[in-house]
Amino acid sequence: VVAQAPQMLFLSDTDGDGRADERVVLSDGWPRNDTHGTPSNLRYGLDNQVLGSVGYNGFRGTVGDRTWRRGEFGAELEKASRLVHLYYRPAFIERVIRYGARSGGIRTVLADLVMGRQSYLTLRRRLQREVVRAGARRLLGWLPYADGGGASVGSARA
Secondary structure (H helix, E strand, C coil): CEEECCEEEEEECCCCCCCCCEEEEEEECCCCCCCCCCCEEEEECCCCCEEEECCCCCCCEEECCEEECCCCCCCCCCCCCCCCCCCCHHHHHHHHHHHCCCCHHHHHHHHHHHHCCCCHHHHHHHHHHHHHHHHHHHHHCCCCCCCCCCCCCCCCCC
16 A cells, blocks of 8 residues: 555555556545645554554545545544644554553553544653553563563562
8 A cells, every 4th residue: 555645556466576567546635735744654553454644634535436525534434533743653652562551551641642632742751651660560570461471579470
């Protein structure tokens, strides 16, 4: 999947030569008036959906046979957040999840981030504090490990 404003494209190699032979337009209508507001940062999400971000340019176009405008989303096109600085959100969350964000504090910050309850910078500061706390807890053995087991202070892990 490639974001090439004004279109979102799916490119595939059908004959195995390492070059895209098939080009399918997934959506059309991404503005090109400013490079800071165009679609970017495409990644596969944890739910195997393609996640991306778009700035203040929004989207005015078609997906399938429907016409969409900014703020009008449905089953085919879903708005994940209303934050202003969406450019860094997917990578930021991915790094936190990779770090091992299992404490309640970090989950709360991530929920606020995804739901757009606070600004990105406020949430980033909160998350940095929670990551430091989680790191300290992990060092002391207060957090559950990836296998689902846990350790308390003073216990040995097999």
